[in-house]
Amino acid sequence: MKYTGAEILIKTLLDEGVDTIFGYPGGAVIDIYNALYDYQDQIKHIRPSHEQGGVHAADGYARSTGKTGVCIATSGPGATNMITGIATAYMDSIPLVCITGNVASHLIGKDAFQEIDIYGVTMSVTKHNFMVSDVAKLQDTVRKAFSIANSGRKSPVLIDVQKDVMQSMYEYEPKPSLPLAQLPQFEQSEIEKLAEYINNANKPIIYAGGGVNSSNAGKELRELMNKASIPAVNTIMTIGVLGELDQLNLGMVGMHGKNSSNFAIENSDLVIALGTRFSDRVALNTKHFAPDAKIIQVDIDASEMNKNVIVDYAVVGDVKEVLTALLPLIETKNRQAWLDNIAEFKKEDYQAPCCEEQIKPHQLISYVVNELGEDLIVVTDVGQHQMWSAQYCARTKPRTFLTSGGLGTMGFGFGAAIGAKVGNPDKPVVLFTGDGSFTMNMNELKTAVDSKIKTTTIILNNHTLGMVRQWQNLLYNKRFSQTDINHSFDYVKLAEAFGAKGYSCKTVNEFKAAFIDSQKQDGPVIIEVLIDQDELVLPMIPAGGTVEDIIME
Amino acid sequence: MKKMRVLSILVKNNAGTLTRVAGLFARRGYNIDTLTVSATKDHRFSKITLTAELDDIMLGQLMSQTAKLQEVVSIEELFDHNSVLREILLIKVAVTHECRSKLIEIANIYKGVVVDLSRESMIIELTGKPQKIDAFINVIDNFNIVNFCRTGVTAVQR
Ligand SMILES: Cc1ncc(C[n+]2csc(CCOP(=O)(O)OP(=O)(O)O)c2C)c(N)n1
Ligand SMILES: [Mg+2]
Numbered sequence: 001m002k003y004t005g006a007e008i009l010i011k012t013l014l015d016e017g018v019d020t021i022f023g024y025p026g027g028a029v030i031d032i033y034n035a036l037y038d039y040q041d042q043i044k045h046i047r048p049s050h051e052q053g054g055v056h057a058a059d060g061y062a063r064s065t066g067k068t069g070v071c072i073a074t075s076g077p078g079a080t081n082m083i084t085g086i087a088t089a090y091m092d093s094i095p096l097v098c099i100t101g102n103v104a105s106h107l108i109g110k111d112a113f114q115e116i117d118i119y120g121v122t123m124s125v126t127k128h129n130f131m132v133s134d135v136a137k138l139q140d141t142v143r144k145a146f147s148i149a150n151s152g153r154k155s156p157v158l159i160d161v162q163k164d165v166m167q168s169m170y171e172y173e174p175k176p177s178l179p180l181a182q183l184p185q186f187e188q189s190e191i192e193k194l195a196e197y198i199n200n201a202n203k204p205i206i207y208a209g210g211g212v213n214s215s216n217a218g219k220e221l222r223e224l225m226n227k228a229s230i231p232a233v234n235t236i237m238t239i240g241v242l243g244e245l246d247q248l249n250l251g252m253v254g255m256h257g258k259n260s261s262n263f264a265i266e267n268s269d270l271v272i273a274l275g276t277r278f279s280d281r282v283a284l285n286t287k288h289f290a291p292d293a294k295i296i297q298v299d300i301d302a303s304e305m306n307k308n309v310i311v312d313y314a315v316v317g318d319v320k321e322v323l324t325a326l327l328p329l330i331e332t333k334n335r336q337a338w339l340d341n342i343a344e345f346k347k348e349d350y351q352a353p354c355c356e357e358q359i360k361p362h363q364l365i366s367y368v369v370n371e372l373g374e375d376l377i378v379v380t381d382v383g384q385h386q387m388w389s390a391q392y393c394a395r396t397k398p399r400t401f402l403t404s405g406g407l408g409t410m411g412f413g414f415g416a417a418i419g420a421k422v423g424n425p426d427k428p429v430v431l432f433t434g435d436g437s438f439t440m441n442m443n444e445l446k447t448a449v450d451s452k453i454k455t456t457t458i459i460l461n462n463h464t465l466g467m468v469r470q471w472q473n474l475l476y477n478k479r480f481s482q483t484d485i486n487h488s489f490d491y492v493k494l495a496e497a498f499g500a501k502g503y504s505c506k507t508v509n510e511f512k513a514a515f516i517d518s519q520k521q522d523g524p525v526i527i528e529v530l531i532d533q534d535e536l537v538l539p540m541i542p543a544g545g546t547v548e549d550i551i552m553e
Numbered sequence: 554m555k556k557m558r559v560l561s562i563l564v565k566n567n568a569g570t571l572t573r574v575a576g577l578f579a580r581r582g583y584n585i586d587t588l589t590v591s592a593t594k595d596h597r598f599s600k601i602t603l604t605a606e607l608d609d610i611m612l613g614q615l616m617s618q619t620a621k622l623q624e625v626v627s628i629e630e631l632f633d634h635n636s637v638l639r640e641i642l643l644i645k646v647a648v649t650h651e652c653r654s655k656l657i658e659i660a661n662i663y664k665g666v667v668v669d670l671s672r673e674s675m676i677i678e679l680t681g682k683p684q685k686i687d688a689f690i691n692v693i694d695n696f697n698i699v700n701f702c703r704t705g706v707t708a709v710q711r
Binding site: 123124128131148301302303305 | 568
């Protein structure tokens with residue numbers, strides 16, 4: 001039987017297991033929406049306030065569920081509004097299939113109304129993209145997009161479909177999903193070599209990145225740590241994979257990482273890098289990163305080898321597969337001297353002070369995560385509040401900490417929280433955001449209210465773009481140029497105007513009362529917490545620095 | 554240590570493939586010296602041959618980044634000893650009556666061919682390895698070269 005291209009698109013999505021779409025209608029996708037009308041009972045469609053929020057929502061959905069996020073936007077401005085969202089997912093290797101409509105084929109290249117070459121524009125922020133100008137290729141293209149997005153290193157893929165393709169009729173014979181590309185193959189000899197490095201090391205440290213999360217290698221990683229008594233540090237992308245409860249896990253490494261984590265890298269004789277890219281927020285100074293150590297690396301992406309830091313030995317492969325092959329070759333050891341060293345490093349970890357009259361960021365974050373338990377999904381925006389959240393969120397399960405790590409996108413949070421809640425209706429979702437980030441995409445509060453998505457948004461209001469101010473404070477002679485936000489914004493009224501419930505608080509007791517009440521509400525809630533403007537994220541190693549440069553106050 | 558590398562990339566013959574490859578080089582900051590694109594026996598694929606000055610680390614990065622593109626089927630480095638590398642030069646030289654025969658003499662030594670001749674100038678065509686073309690241009694440097702064009706390297710493995 002023949003169907004319109006738009007119906008074929010929807011049918012293929014359904015066949016690929018899609019049950020949730022984040023999209024926004026418009027002229028170039030009106031046929032998709034026309035088709036969707038008949039599938040309302042099979043596909044949940046969430047319409048954001050802005051396409052950027054829609055992509056962040058699809059991204060939050062993907063990060064929290066491990067599924068592919070799907071989003072739709074119309075041609076021209078709808079498509080360009082998606083770009084920051086796509087780039088955010090791209091930098092953190094999140095699988096998305098983004099579908100845009102474009103003008104009809106006879107108008108392509110004519111600067112038609114709302115025509116943008118989104119195919120050209122998104123080439124550098126997608127793993128691959130497609131332009132579909134023939135309805136006969138539509139099903140195959142969609143299936144390829146899902147396969148590419150999830151093969152190897154995951155990533156967004158974009159499909160741009162011309163309007164007349166969606167109106168043309170064609171047969172729909174469902175084909176099977178395409179298999180994922182084969183994972184990179186490695187030799188046993190490579191595994192033996194890795195094992196040799198590890199067995200010979202006295203002071204090894206595991207440096208675990210987002211790849212451990214995407215390959216679901218948490219269990220194998222723990223086995224390696226426990227069998228050979230190897231401590232680990234995690235990046236912001238691995239929060240929850242290694243948890244607070246892992247005795248051997250030191251915690252986050254890098255610019256705002258724990259002293260013990262940074263000291264451990266500094267003093268190690270072997271760094272075991274797993275699924276991580278030695279970003280400039282971790283290997284702050286590539287010349288002095290782990291100065292006395294050999295470095296071995298495992299990554300699914302061959303182009304990560306020797307990209308930022310030159311390593312001594314690298315194996316291209318899926319972290320889980322490599323660790324599984326490696327474990328039997330690893331000698332059981334207790335490495336007591338090294339663990340004693342580490343215990344000493346831990347004594348030098350930063351201890352944040354508490355205050356009852358004006359709540360401190362770590363107090364409120366710790367309180368919330370304690371109240372809501374290990375299933376809580378913590379989402380952040382970007383800035384100081386993001387780093388405090390990373391430091392104190394105490395997640396113990398994978399996919400429970402969602403943050404824009406690679407691109408650092410302010411405005412990511414609200415959309416992502418919506419997506420996380422849609423994907424996990426039974427789990428609590430809390431967004432920690434800042435006054436700057438929140439105002440970037442607060443329009444999505446409307447989405448949460450309209451679609452009855454229960455999220456808790458906690459705004460750490462320091463009346464400033466705190467992270468930038470912190471740099472001005474510490475590194476730019478306190479010249480606070482354009483960072484303070486001296487608005488007299490009433491967040492409670494704002495929440496009410498959107499149809500949500502709002503709270504404002506300052507002391508520990510006020511905060512607790514507001515939080516407890518907020519959890520009794522049905523819809524989304526906003527809690528403004530007034531914090532001190534001069535609060536710093538500590539410790540801090542400035543960009544390009546080493547452990548010698550740690551700032552503690 | 555940097556040296557001249559020749560890379561041969563087999564790509565799917567789809568719209569936009571060259572943009573993808575060239576775009577990747579531009580955004581990753583790889584400096585490409587020459588790039589040629591050609592059809593292959595199988596019309597579904599094209600061959601991109603490029604040359605660049607790279608050290609081993611840069612070479613590894615360029616190759617692995619390029620290999621990640623969905624349209625790239627394979628990428629390999631070609632060497633003098635296992636491949637035939639050729640480039641064509643067309644060079645226009647302003648000549649006077651006196652120097653014309655001298656230039657022809659040099660061109661002959663390099664097996665160059667005069668493909669256009671007028672009273673004031675001549676155009677010489679020369680095919681060869683890039684090093685040979687470099688050498689020829691170098692040797693006739695003291696003549697009055699008006700302009701020249703090189704095709705960039707194309708190559709086939711032995
Ligand atoms: C879209 C975007 N614009 C600018 C920045 C640069 N930037 C990084 S953190 C930050 C301040 C964030 O302020 P706020 O959301 O209030 O968080 P705070 O640091 O105060 O906790 C800025 C402007 C960014 N990361 N993203
Ligand atoms: Mg702020």
